[in-house]
Amino acid sequence: MRLSRFPLATTKETPADAEVVSHRLMLRAGMIRKLGSGLYTWLPLGLRVLQKVEAIVRAEMNRAGAFEVLVPPEVPAELWQESGRWDKYGPELLRFKDRHGREFIIGPTHEEVITDLARRDVRSYKQLPLNYYQIQTKFRDEIRPRFGVMRGREFLMKDAYSFHMDEADLVREYQNMRATYTRIFNRVGVEFRAVKADSGAIGGDRSEEFHVLANSGEDLLAVSDQSNYAANIEAAETRALSTRAAASAAVERVATPTQKTCEEVAALLKVALETTVKLIVVKAREGGLIALAIRGDHVLNTVKAEKHPRVAAPLTLASDAEIQAAFGCEPGFLGPVFADGTNAVPVLADHAAATLADFVCGANLAGFHLRGANWGRDAAEPETADLRNAVAGDPSPDGQGVLKLVRGIEVGHIFQLGKLYTNALKMTVLDADGKEVTPEMGCYGIGVTRIVAAVIEQRNDDKGIVWPDAIAPFRVLICPIGTDKSEAAKATAEKLYNELHTAGIEVLLDDRGLRPGPMFADADLIGVPHRVVIGDKGLAQNQFEYKRRDAAVAQMIPATTEAVLALLRA
RNA sequence: CGGGGCGUAGCUCAGCUUGGUAGAGCGCUUGCUUCGGGAGCAAGAGGUCGCAGGUUCAAUUCCUGUCGCCCCGACCA
Numbered sequence: 007m008r009l010s011r012f013p014l015a016t017t018k019e020t021p022a023d024a025e026v027v028s029h030r031l032m033l034r035a036g037m038i039r040k041l042g043s044g045l046y047t048w049l050p051l052g053l054r055v056l057q058k059v060e061a062i063v064r065a066e067m068n069r070a071g072a073f074e075v076l077v078p079p080e081v082p083a084e085l086w087q088e089s090g091r092w093d094k095y096g097p098e099l100l101r102f103k104d105r106h107g108r109e110f111i112i113g114p115t116h117e118e119v120i121t122d123l124a125r126r127d128v129r130s131y132k133q134l135p136l137n138y139y140q141i142q143t144k145f146r147d148e149i150r151p152r153f154g155v156m157r158g159r160e161f162l163m164k165d166a167y168s169f170h171m172d173e174a175d176l177v178r179e180y181q182n183m184r185a186t187y188t189r190i191f192n193r194v195g196v197e198f199r200a201v202k203a204d205s206g207a208i209g210g211d212r213s214e215e216f217h218v219l220a221n222s223g224e225d226l227l228a229v230s231d232q233s234n235y236a237a238n239i240e241a242a243e244t245r246a247l248s249t250r251a252a253a254s255a256a257v258e259r260v261a262t263p264t265q266k267t268c269e270e271v272a273a274l275l276k277v278a279l280e281t282t283v284k285l286i287v288v289k290a291r292e293g294g295l296i297a298l299a300i301r302g303d304h305v306l307n308t309v310k311a312e313k314h315p316r317v318a319a320p321l322t323l324a325s326d327a328e329i330q331a332a333f334g335c336e337p338g339f340l341g342p343v344f345a346d347g348t349n350a351v352p353v354l355a356d357h358a359a360a361t362l363a364d365f366v367c368g369a370n371l372a373g374f375h376l377r378g379a380n381w382g383r384d385a386a387e388p389e390t391a392d393l394r395n396a397v398a399g400d401p402s403p404d405g406q407g408v409l410k411l412v413r414g415i416e417v418g419h420i421f422q423l424g425k426l427y428t429n430a431l432k433m434t435v436l437d438a439d440g441k442e443v444t445p446e447m448g449c450y451g452i453g454v455t456r457i458v459a460a461v462i463e464q465r466n467d468d469k470g471i472v473w474p475d476a477i478a479p480f481r482v483l484i485c486p487i488g489t490d491k492s493e494a495a496k497a498t499a500e501k502l503y504n505e506l507h508t509a510g511i512e513v514l515l516d517d518r519g520l521r522p523g524p525m526f527a528d529a530d531l532i533g534v535p536h537r538v539v540i541g542d543k544g545l546a547q548n549q550f551e552y553k554r555r556d557a558a559v560a561q562m563i564p565a566t567t568e569a570v571l572a573l574l575r576a
Numbered sequence: 577c578g579g580g581g582c583g584u585a586g587c588u589c590a591g592c593u594u595g596g597u598a599g600a601g602c603g604c605u606u607g608c609u610u611c612g613g614g615a616g617c618a619a620g621a622g623g624u625c626g627c628a629g630g631u632u633c634a635a636u637u638c639c640u641g642u643c644g645c646c647c648c649g650a651c652c653a
Contacts, residue, residue: 018614019588019602023646043645097577149577152646266653284653305651323652337653368653395651487612522612530613541612551612 007480008503009516015039015049016528026222028462029154031471035532037458044151044159051532052458054479056162059457060141062193062476063164070186072137072166077119079143083109085118089430100147112145117427117449120167124445125433131171134435134445135179139166141454154459156415157224161455169428169445171437176446180212180422183450187216187418190452195474196461199412201227202237203419204309213421216452217414218460227414228396232407239411240309242396243403246357255364255378257343262375266338268302271366271375279303283359283367283379285340287329287351289318295332299342299355301362304394311393316354333370341367342385343376355381355388415460416453423447465556471533472556480514481574482506483534485525487541489517498565499540502550505567511574530555538570 015036024030032038037052048056064074083101086092092099092111100112113119120138128136144163151159166183170176184200191198196218203215215238217227228242229235237243265271268282282302288311290296296316300306312321329337332351344350359365360381367385369376381387400409425444427433434442458477465472475481484506486492486499499515506513514534516525529537537560539551545565552573553560563569 017587017603022582022588025647040645149650150647268653286651286653300651308651323650326653329653340653485612491611521610521615523614526613528614539612543612 007512007514009514010518012514013050014528014532015051016531018527024154026153026156026463027466028156028222028459031462031466031531032154032459035471038155044148044157046155046158046160051479055458055473055477056454058477058479059194059454060162060164063190063452063454064141066186066190066193067139067164067166070137070182072139072168074140075120075123075138076140076142077113077116077123079112079145080110081113081116081119083111085122085431086111089118089121089427091118098147098149100145114144114146115163115449115451116140116142116165117167117423117447118431121427121431121433121447124167124169125428125431128169128433128435128445131435131437131443135168135170135175137166137168137179137183139164139450153222155455156459156463158455161453164452164454166450168448168450169433170447171435171443171445173424173446176422176424176448180420180448183420183448184214187420187450187452191216191218191418193476194457194461195476196457196464198417199227199229199236199414201229201414202241204238204240213419215416216418216420218417218457218464219412219414220460220463221413222463223413223415225414225416226395227412228400228409229412230402230404230407231410233402233404235402235404235406235409237396237403239395240307242409244357244392244394244396244400245403246361246390247400248361250361250381251363253363253378253380253383257376257378257380257384259369259371259374260377261373262339263373265375268366272302275366275375275377277366277377281362281365283342283355283362283365285342285353285368287324287332287337287340289322289324290352291316291318295324295328295351297340297342297351297353298393299353299359299388300394301356301359302366304356304358304397307393307395310391314354314391314393316352316389335368335370335372339368339370339372339374341370341376341379342381342388343367343379344370344385350386353386353388354393355390356393357390358394360388360390415456415463417457417460418450418452420450421448423449466533469527470531473533473535475535478512478535479532480512480534482511482513482536482538482570483529484513484515485522485529485537485539486516487522487539487543489519492542492545494545495540495542498545502538502540502567502570506570509567509571511571536570536574540565 017034020030038046041047141164145160148159168179198218200214200216203213226239228237262271265274268284272279272282279302283299285297286306287295287297308321311317312319342353364378366377367379398411428444428447437443462471484499486495489496503515535555537553548565549562550565551560552563
């Protein structure tokens with residue numbers, strides 16, 4: 007491709023609303039342009055990258071034995087009503103009516119549609135297993151789109167859905183997809199990690215996320231420093247850190263007139279935050295309230311809390327009035343120690359909070375906290391559960407090493423759904439004995455659009471993007487210097503361009519006749535992995551200047567096409 | 577959805593407080609010079625000041641409404 011004919015849309019200045027580096031660079035490099043909130047047009051340069059990622063995903067899915075389909079993005083409401091998700095999904099689901107007043111949605115995901123497809127066509131166990139996938143535009147009306155295409159409302163997604171006669175086969179395919187995803191991200195050329203995850207809105211039993219590791223990631227991951235244990239913070243298990251010591255102090259009431267948070271109380275009493283306990287009061291599943299006890303330095307994990315059988319889902323905090331009625335004081339002074347004769351609110355304690363002895367907590371009396379409180383003596387022995395977020399330094403749940411926290415960008419998610427959707431949509435097939443069986447189902451998503459942004463987050467420098475070869479918009483950029491004066495530079499560049507092109511290399515020739523400054527600035531910004539500079543200086547010694555985008559310095563190479571090709575193969 | 581902010585040239589912004597019919601830098605076009613890391617000089621093109629009302633002799637400026645966009649907020653006991 008000749009740059010003089012390519013609609014390169016690089017800019018020196020950055021549009022004001024770009025916060026993260028990938029958004030900034032995608033705008034500056036001219037990969038995308040914004041159309042509306044969370045909506046982006048892909049320009050030729052960006053689209054080439056997007057399609058490269060898409061091609062890798064498609065090739066690996068095909069290789070894994072999945073079959074590509076394409077379903078409409080618009081889905082009749084009936085299917086979503088049948089699965090129950092019409093009511094479960096909130097305003098994130100884009101709904102609309104056609105001219106006849108029929109209701110539709112734009113699919114944010116397609117479990118229903120593919121299950122519907124499969125239940126019509128699949129009648130026999132001989133047709134299973136089956137894995138359908140598609141690469142298609144999805145729409146999710148995000149509360150707050152941000153970070154460019156990283157969290158847009160419209161995005162390209164690869165979603166796959168598999169059907170199986172039994173759980174063992176589902177697990178087999180799940181592992182197959184896990185291996186496929188690993189191949190995909192390896193081929194893309196990005197550093198990633200598979201982590202245990204919460205299955206969220208899709209539902210199901212077991213799931214793992216694939217994260218590109220980047221400091222700007224929106225997700226926190228807990229990874230072991232000694233084993234391959236890795237989990238999203240939402241799903242990282244925690245357990246008791248020690249056994250509880252015997253009570254050694256008498257419980258004592260202390261005045262804390264304005265200190266409402268554990269931090270303030272700990273500072274006032276000059277005790278470690280780790281020896282304080284806070285209560286978070288939520289609605290109980292069986293009605294009424296339940297208090298969640300968390301160590302002062304820990305953070306409640308809402309996903310875990312919501313899953314607990316005694317906690318109402320969705321997690322709902324008690325109102326101040328409800329707290330006042332139940333505890334007899336305002337929030338800020340709550341604790342698990344109830345005076346005799348009062349109606350104690352049931353307490354569910356996180357393992358770490360439950361192993362504290364002589365702890366500090368609210369006195370259930372405005373302006374006072376307790377010091378030297380103990381479970382089983384002052385407070386009732388609580389039911390315990392895993393309720394908190396893991397923190398750096400926690401022992402790894404697999405018993406090997408300790409956890410550290412890293413940031414990641416979720417680019418893939420695989421689920422064992424079980425019979426969630428096949429049951430809801432009444433899909434059955436006949437087994438070998440002629441009996442109707444409800445198939446097991448798995449689903450597997452990859453955010454194709456997001457991969458592009460995530461790779462940039464991981465691979466950039468102060469000058470621009472540093473593409474891995476596999477998804478770069480072009481592999482080689484030829485920069486002839488002083489073409490208005492040097493016929494040799496111009497002709498040599500043309501020759502190299504033609505020969506690389508003939509060799510099947512995606513090559514870009516900067517024939518715009520720019521001065522070197524702007525030419526190199528564009529080259530670095532758009533991040534083409536290999537650059538060949540051709541000028542009189544080098545040609546005098548029969549040399550090209552070659553520089554990898556990710557290398558610190560350039561090197562001189564023989565001025566031949568073969569020399570360049572050899573470097574590309576390396 | 578609550579709170580805050582912003583809509584003026586292709587981009588980044590100034591002007592508005594104190595109304596008098598619009599500017600800078602970058603980019604773009606042309607010419608000359610320059611030419612190994614975002615050049616210089618000169619001449620030019622380019623704006624319904626988001627939209628709709630209102631006040632006024634006069635509105636980019638003041639008022640009201642509306643649309644769009646951005647930021648913060650669902651871990652607090």
